[in-house]
Amino acid sequence: xxxxxxxxxxxxxxxxxxxxxxxxxxxxxxxxxxxxxxxxxxxxxxxxxxxxxxxxxxxxxxxxxxxxxxxxxxxxxxxxxxxxxxxxxxxxxxxxxxxxxxxxxxxxxxxxxxxxxxxxxxxxxxxxxxxxxxxxxxxxxxxxxxxxxxxxxxxxxxxxxxxxxxxxxxxxxxxxxxxxxxxxxxxxxxxxxxxxxxxxxxxxxxxxxxxxxxxxxxxxxxxxxxxxxxxxxxxxxxxxxxxxxxxxxxxxxxxxxxxxxxxxxxxxxxxxxxxxxxxxxxxxxxxxxxxxxxxxxxxxxxxxxxxxxxxxxxxxxxxxxxxxxxxxxxxxxxxxxxxxxxxxxxxxxxxxxxxxxxxxxxxxxxxxxxxxxxxxxxxxxxxxxxxxxxxxxxxxxxxxxxxxxxxxxxxxxxxxxxxxxxxxxxxxxxxxxxxxxxxxxxxxxxxxxxxxxxxxxxxxxxxxxxxxxxxxxxxxxxxxxxxxxxxxxxxxxxxxxxxxxxxxxxxxxxxxxxxxxxxxxxxxxxxxxxxxxxxxxxxxxxxxxxxxxxxxxxxxxxxxxxxxxxxxxxxxxxxxxxxxxxxxxxxxx
Amino acid sequence: xxxxxxxxxxxxxxxxxxxxxxxxxxxxxxxxxxxxxxxxxxxxxxxxxxxxxxxxxxxxxxxxxxxxxxxxxxxxxxxxxxxxxxxxxxxxxxxxxxxxxxxxxxxxxxxxxxxxxxxxxxxxxxxxxxxxxxxxxxxxxxxxxxxxxxxxxxxxxxxxxxxxxxxxxxxxxxxxxxxxxxxxxxxxxxxxx
Ligand code: SF4
Ligand code: SF4
Numbered sequence: 001x002x003x004x005x006x007x008x009x010x011x012x013x014x015x016x017x018x019x020x021x022x023x024x025x026x027x028x029x030x031x032x033x034x035x036x037x038x039x040x041x042x043x044x045x046x047x048x049x050x051x052x053x054x055x056x057x058x059x060x061x062x063x064x065x066x067x068x069x070x071x072x073x074x075x076x077x078x079x080x081x082x083x084x085x086x087x088x089x090x091x092x093x094x095x096x097x098x099x100x101x102x103x104x105x106x107x108x109x110x111x112x113x114x115x116x117x118x119x120x121x122x123x124x125x126x127x128x129x130x131x132x133x134x135x136x137x138x139x140x141x142x143x144x145x146x147x148x149x150x151x152x153x154x155x156x157x158x159x160x161x162x163x164x165x166x167x168x169x170x171x172x173x174x175x176x177x178x179x180x181x182x183x184x185x186x187x188x189x190x191x192x193x194x195x196x197x198x199x200x201x202x203x204x205x206x207x208x209x210x211x212x213x214x215x216x217x218x219x220x221x222x223x224x225x226x227x228x229x230x231x232x233x234x235x236x237x238x239x240x241x242x243x244x245x246x247x248x249x250x251x252x253x254x255x256x257x258x259x260x261x262x263x264x265x266x267x268x269x270x271x272x273x274x275x276x277x278x279x280x281x282x283x284x285x286x287x288x289x290x291x292x293x294x295x296x297x298x299x300x301x302x303x304x305x306x307x308x309x310x311x312x313x314x315x316x317x318x319x320x321x322x323x324x325x326x327x328x329x330x331x332x333x334x335x336x337x338x339x340x341x342x343x344x345x346x347x348x349x350x351x352x353x354x355x356x357x358x359x360x361x362x363x364x365x366x367x368x369x370x371x372x373x374x375x376x377x378x379x380x381x382x383x384x385x386x387x388x389x390x391x392x393x394x395x396x397x398x399x400x401x402x403x404x405x406x407x408x409x410x411x412x413x414x415x416x417x418x419x420x421x422x423x424x425x426x427x428x429x430x431x432x433x434x435x436x437x438x439x440x441x442x443x444x445x446x447x448x449x450x451x452x453x454x455x456x457x458x459x460x461x462x463x464x465x466x467x468x469x470x471x472x473x474x475x476x477x478x479x480x481x482x483x484x485x486x487x488x489x490x491x492x493x494x495x496x497x498x499x500x501x502x503x504x505x506x507x508x509x510x511x512x513x514x515x516x517x518x519x520x521x522x523x524x525x526x527x528x529x530x531x532x533x534x535x536x537x538x539x540x541x542x543x544x545x546x547x548x549x550x551x552x553x554x555x556x557x558x559x560x561x562x563x564x565x566x567x568x569x570x571x572x573x574x575x576x577x578x579x580x581x582x583x584x585x586x587x588x589x
Numbered sequence: 590x591x592x593x594x595x596x597x598x599x600x601x602x603x604x605x606x607x608x609x610x611x612x613x614x615x616x617x618x619x620x621x622x623x624x625x626x627x628x629x630x631x632x633x634x635x636x637x638x639x640x641x642x643x644x645x646x647x648x649x650x651x652x653x654x655x656x657x658x659x660x661x662x663x664x665x666x667x668x669x670x671x672x673x674x675x676x677x678x679x680x681x682x683x684x685x686x687x688x689x690x691x692x693x694x695x696x697x698x699x700x701x702x703x704x705x706x707x708x709x710x711x712x713x714x715x716x717x718x719x720x721x722x723x724x725x726x727x728x729x730x731x732x733x734x735x736x737x738x739x740x741x742x743x744x745x746x747x748x749x750x751x752x753x754x755x756x757x758x759x760x761x762x763x764x765x766x767x768x769x770x771x772x773x774x775x776x777x778x779x780x781x782x
Contacts, residue, residue, distance in 0.1 A: 164682075164684055165678065165679040165680075165681075165684065166684050168687075169675075169678045169679075169681075169684055169686060169687055169688065170673075170678040170679065170686075170687075170688045170690070171673070171675060171688065171689065171690035171699070172689060172690075173678065173686070173687030173688045173689055173705070173707070174687065174689065174705070175687040175707040175709065175743060275682060278680070278718075279680070279681075279682035279718075280682075281716075282682055282714055282716035282718070283682065347602060350636070351605070353636075354632075354636045357628075357636070358628060358630070358632075361628045361648075364648055364650070364651055365648035365649075365650060365651075366650065367650070368650040368651055368652040368717055368730070369651070369652060369715065372714070372715065372716070374716045374717060374718075382721065383650065392628075392630075395629075395630035396630060399630055400630040400631075407601055410597050410598065410600075410601055411597075411598045411601040411602070412598060413594075414593070414594030414597060414598070415594045415595050415597075415598045416591060416592060416593075416594050416595055417595065418594075419594070511721065511722065513676065513679065513680040513718065513721075513722040514679075
């Protein structure tokens with residue numbers, strides 16, 4: 001069933017240079033700061049320019065929106081990275097606003113609806129007010145939270161120093177527990193002047209419920225009907241973590257839905273800006289904890305680009321091998337958990353886990369840990385794959401996995417109950433998928449052959465022969481089948497990689513715990529198993545990143561969930577959400 | 590025919606079910622454990638093992654909360670390798686290493702030995718950076734992962750110290766490689782006038 005559903009998308013060669021400054025004189029200027037690139041758009045002209053970028057220049061996919069704080073220049077900046085779904089490099093543009101509250105920037109939700117959650121995040125973290133945004137509320141922090149955590153002058157509880165390494169650790173490192181240093185003796189901090197005795201709580205959820213479609217009471221056949229609100233989660237077995245969805249129901253049909261998140265939020269980005277460059281590598285393992293092998297790759301790519309490091313051949317191959325194994329086990333878990341959601345408890349999930357175990361055994365033997373691999377370094381990987389483990393990989397790739405994937409296919413793909421629950425459910429039109437910045441298998445199941453491994457190749461993916469599986473119905477069944485096909489393609493890549501891998505060094509230069517990263521900005525992105533994973537890093541030449549932002553596929557793919565769910569039954573929401581393939585470590589960061 | 594896909598799927602489940610018994614019977618008469626077989630490509634049957642009676646094989650590179658290596662002297666004294674250079678404390682991502690450097694009481698110059706050494710194992714993320722970047726092979730990642738306790742795990746120098754022979758036991762390949770490198774260095778030093 002595979003052969004008819006693929007597309008041999010060629011990597012586009014882009015030679016055109018775009019001169020936005022000439023097109024919009026006075027409103028767009030090149031970003032001339034050293035190490036920076038892209039265009040600076042006057043905020044008054046932002047909507048006009050971005051509409052032209054989308055419609056005339058064809059950059060239809062908004063990949064990344066984030067804020068940057070420049071207290072010295074008293075500016076807040078918003079950075080946009082847009083791509084073409086036909087492939088090619090990014091177009092970066094930025095806009096700046098004065099750093100006084102309210103700092104206002106026009107919202108781009110009307111141009112790219114995929115900006116919705118990302119703009120809410122920038123509002124939440126930086127206090128940038130997006131005028132015209134349909135539902136600008138806090139997203140990762142709770143309503144009523146004081147301050148904007150990603151601003152440079154925000155200090156969290158237990159703040160000791162701006163940057164690591166902390167001076168109190170050496171040479172006079174007397175251990176003390178953090179809570180002992182807190183005036184309240186507990187892990188909380190109040191804003192100055194706050195008196196718990198005098199505080200009257202307001203309902204923090206009011207704005208959330210107001211954002212939903214309104215209740216309406218009607219008479220149907222002489223009976224009064226009403227819409228009801230259901231809170232699914234945060235503690236709900238089907239959301240695979242602490243994710244919450246507020247759903248308005250008409251009978252069993254979904255009328256409106258809002259995702260609520262942030263329960264696992266720990267402000268990874270703030271921690272990242274305090275860390276040294278290298279210290280961020282193990283932290284990325286905690287993003288999408290199923291794919292820790294893949295997570296640090298775009299970060300390494302970004303920093304290597306700034307440093308101008310060339311990764312040795314063998315390391316490139318090792319990255320591909322580990323990364324593709326990771327993709328296989330990610331999809332396998334998804335299938336297993338999907339069946340859990342559909343009511344087939346744990347039999348398929350445990351079958352999937354068996355293969356995953358074997359892959360994790362290899363990770364453990366090579367990287368030292370099953371899930372928190374901490375394997376990538378700038379300029380390569382930390383350890384070579386030795387003979388014994390290479391043999392294990394070969395055994396898996398040539399013998400066991402192809403056999404087991406077919407078995408899995410036999411177990412699930414044609415099951416009538418399964419098909420009935422999946423076929424035609426959760427439709428998302430290809431236009432909507434692109435507009436909502438959906439990436440990964442969900443986009444490819446909508447008939448758009450967009451895979452960064454081909455569209456904008458990184459590493460050595462341009463050397464391998466593989467297809468980008470595509471399906472056209474854009475329902476749950478197709479999203480499942482695309483992933484099955486994708487596993488087969490992963491095996492193809494792996495088989496070529498283990499045959500071709502050369503001997504040689506696996507790390508460029510000497511291992512260093514303090515790297516020198518020249519000043520500049522960079523955006524590194526890869527096709528992670530769940531979609532596009534990107535790291536936006538700004539270095540000022542110091543030991544720590546000035547800005548460290550992560551564009552995670554789970555977070556941005558959630559934007560389209562309401563679109564997929566409206567009109568379906570509440571029971572299908574569970575499957576639709578499962579198929580978006582979210583993982584909370586990455587969603588909440 | 591409707592239901593064909595269902596039957597196809599169930600046949601997979603059934604053969605797995607059947608296999609779990611035949612495999613158990615097969616291993617009943619073998620004296621060695623089937624743990625090794627578990628991580629091989631041919632593994633089949635029940636996949637779970639009976640911890641703690643059965644244990645998975647821990648690969649050499651497996652890493653857990655670090656320990657400090659000491660060399661045993663001739664009279665049983667413990668020569669700690671750490672020179673309190675502070676590199677591990679600087680590299681540690683969650684900053685859970687605290688070191689107090691010893692200084693000479695007379696001159697005030699630093700001595701190559703830590704006076705105190707703490708690792709807050711509750712904060713440690715087992716990343717292995719300390720072991721990776723220590724220039725003296727003095728801090729290494731452990732294999733002992735059963736550290737559940739009723740109190741917090743603040744490990745001091747006493748609790749962190751483990752003999753070099755223990756290290757050689759859990760990481761034979763790494764140890765051999767490091768010993769060779771050290772011997773080479775010593776030889777190069779001796780060759781210099
Ligand atoms: S353990 Fe190693 S890195 Fe840490 S202070 Fe001692 S010698 Fe330096
Ligand atoms: S393993 Fe990592 S987190 Fe733990 S002490 Fe060493 S450097 Fe710190």
